[in-house]
Amino acid sequence: MMSGFSRSYAVGLLAGATLLTTAACGSGSAETAAGGKPEVVAAFYPLQWLTEQVGGSDAHVTVLTAPGVEPHDLELSIQQVTEIQKAALTVYIKGVQPAVDDAVDAEKSFDAATAVTTLPASGHEEGEEEHGHEVSYDPHLWLDPTRLATVATKLGERLAAADPAHAQAYKDRAAKTAGALGTLDQEFAKGLSTCRTKSLVTAHEAFGYLADRYKLKQVGITLDPETEPSPARISEVAKLAKAEGVTTIFTESLVSPKVAEVLANQVGAKTAVLDPLESRPSGDYLSAMRDNLKTLQTALGCTA
Template sequence: MKFRIHHLAILSLSALLIAAGCGNNNASNSSTTTNASGAAEATALPESTKLNIKVSFYPIYEFTKNVAGDLADVEALIPAGIEPHDWEPTAQDMAEISDADMLIYNGAGMEGWVDQVLESISGTPLITVEASKGLDIMEGTEEEEADHHHEEGEHAHEEGEHAHEEGEHAHEEGEHAHEEGEHAHEEHSHDHGGLDPHVWLNPTLAIQEVRNIEAALAAAAPEHAEDFKTNADAYVAKLEQLDQEFKDGLKDTKRKDFITQHAAFGYLAKQYGLTQVPIAGLSPEQEPSAANMSKIVEFAKEHKVKTIFFETLVSSSVADTIAKEIGAKAAVLNPIEGLTEEDRSQNLDYLGIMRQNLEALKSALNE
């Protein structure tokens, strides 16, 4: 059932919801209104009415569902098994978002479609919540890689122009390489804007996202605030235990650096004193340059790396290539951007996959 907000008892929580609206403080995307004194106001939902919540992708679904419990209908927009970086909403998705009471997304550039969606449904009483709001967001590593691709394309284009004197075919190859360089540069412009959005892979930051979601739900349905707090407290306790397991498991490893296909583990590495060595940048679809591949191979040989990590939902070909060249093995380190069919068949959730990641890291760092 659709509802509209008319009274909000706690101004700070109202400010959180307004600020969470796509990171641009656009009041037209907020469901709150103000009275004559300037205080935000809202009314509580009837107890028989559940919140209709849309979330962007799996980790946000997991966090929201654990806070909401049975007091909300929570649905992820991005289906299981779909890589979320390049997902775009359909007309049906847009209609479902517009009809929802609340949209909760990670933010920090993860969901590149959010700004456009919220602009298109401006004026609706949709509450928008950026779960990563207020977190210390790190700069990513993708821009340098994308720019390097672009320079390679320019260089190949010049070679093609030179080869034109010897044959039109060589010229066309140069043009094609130039276009690939341009495409790599454009891909960067559509990705995370230089920010690393993968905060959920650090359990302590996941806790902050859970608390942001709890505050938003309590503001939307204050009569259930205690229930949301109880649910959030129980889930935070599990995340705190997970954090302790990572601390204990990784504090005395033989090595502290690990090679990943996708630069998704910066927050996890920082939290536990590790060093992520990414083959490519933030986008899992990004192809590393030949120069960067060479550097990774050299690093792996010098440091006697025996495991190259790849991830679910995308091809492992790059990791496989490097592993084969240095005589190492390829193994999964899961960024938990979506559940696979295998994950679902094993009833795995965020906590279970994070523990699998911990075991994978312990194995690789103690080889």
Template sequence: MRRPLLLASVAAILLPAAACSEGSPSGDGSGRPTVAAAFYPLQYLAQEVGGDAIDVVTLVPPGSEAHEYEPTPKQLTALADASLVLYLGNDFQPSLQKAIGTLPSSARKVDLLTSVPLLPFGQEIGQGSNEEDHGELDPHVWLSPANMRLMAAAVADALAELVPDQAAVIRGNATALEARLTALDAAMTAGLARCESPYLVTGHHAFGYLADQYGLTQVSIAGLSPAEEPSAATLEDVAAFAAEHDVTTIFFEENLPSDLSRTVADEIGASTAVLDTLESPSQAALDTGEDYDSLMRANLVVLREGLRCA
């Protein structure tokens, strides 16, 4: 019921600030333009591609859940003051997308979902009656290194236009990042090539692109949003499927409750393991130098053990 008031507040904060800051350099005195990244994977792309040519602010705090993120007034001001906004559309972050929608048409903003081929959210085990998710496109594109390469190129285009005198450096950074992502892709392809189980049973439908790229089949307990509450029938159906197909590990996601995955695991005598969606790594992980590449490689180790890969 408070949504109209929230949007009115968003507009009041964003519109005046955007009018003053459009195309202006960072307000921190560095002279560099500020890029607002919706959440960590886009922060990573901006920092790796932009380097010292830009400053980056990340809207979703470390260790938080990105889907249900509600921007604070301070973050709305940062969004309005940014020279460029990087985000994912398709209502992946509904409140943030509404806020971005109040920015003037002249504001620089890039929906990076437009730079990659999208997968539909398909019917899964026990989810035939869930009409809300069917027909939707899966927004979890960053969990595919191949998609990250495509998004890196799109970020490079946007940053080269934003800081044209640094375009050559930006293009060079993008090329180097794309090479690292290619190496990561190759490691994951090799690591997941020979697995006893191809079934990736997860708490919610976050790993569809990863599964698609590496020949796995994702079976999720909840749908595209981790806030969705699956029915008892869905839990029973997923447990029955997992037992029938000799699934020995049920995965749940970093920063999310594990109760659904543990319920299914307990039902069939399976173990559980944690996968990182990389939406918002903890501050401790970031402080120790973890990044997209290292966290995805850590996921690979967990997947290889859970899927019994040779």
């Protein structure tokens, strides 16, 4: 992966190329290139889903991270930097994708983390780096439906400001989306209210917001998917898992399950996939979250 300096330098060169290209091609309205609809760029899947729900038929939404690609590893092409430069709005979360952080225009971007109360970055002291950029919070906020509902409301306001002709439609869709997320939250709260164990042993610490919202205890084998756990860390987690009667070690679709499988063998547990929704699932955000709920209920011994 590029260093912070080389990435910033590359983005600077790409931005310069974009300006020259725009000048050469004329100054037509780049922000409304798709049939008069504002161009809105989403950084990765959960934000794509949310933006499509709120934008509806009034916005043209594109996503920077292709399905099956680990978002944290994204490097932008010249075309993608151009898309960000031309977009009416870019929706992202600072700290997830350093390349996107470097490329966005502060005046034409919406950092979803600014709309909610964030949690401290797991295992880090404030000011240390998370996925390559200095942030003091856990960026995986989309795994709490109530926080994502708040983001939906704020996104509706930002789209309304960018496209006043359809302002009320954006706000109405944002309210509808927030309502659907509220229903999902109620399902999780009820479904996880009577679990035998509250310990959530995960491949990496992506589920802090879910754990915080539903009174679970997240125990990550690693802080992030790029970090190899030490033997001491695996031993520590194994000891805790045995003590708390953990029966399932959770893996992820985009992360190798090998470490989780080693731990599961030590503990005498099985593995199951818990989707952090960093990439497009087979269904959509709501259905994938409901699948996560079923997986959690089985693994944690919930009776509701």
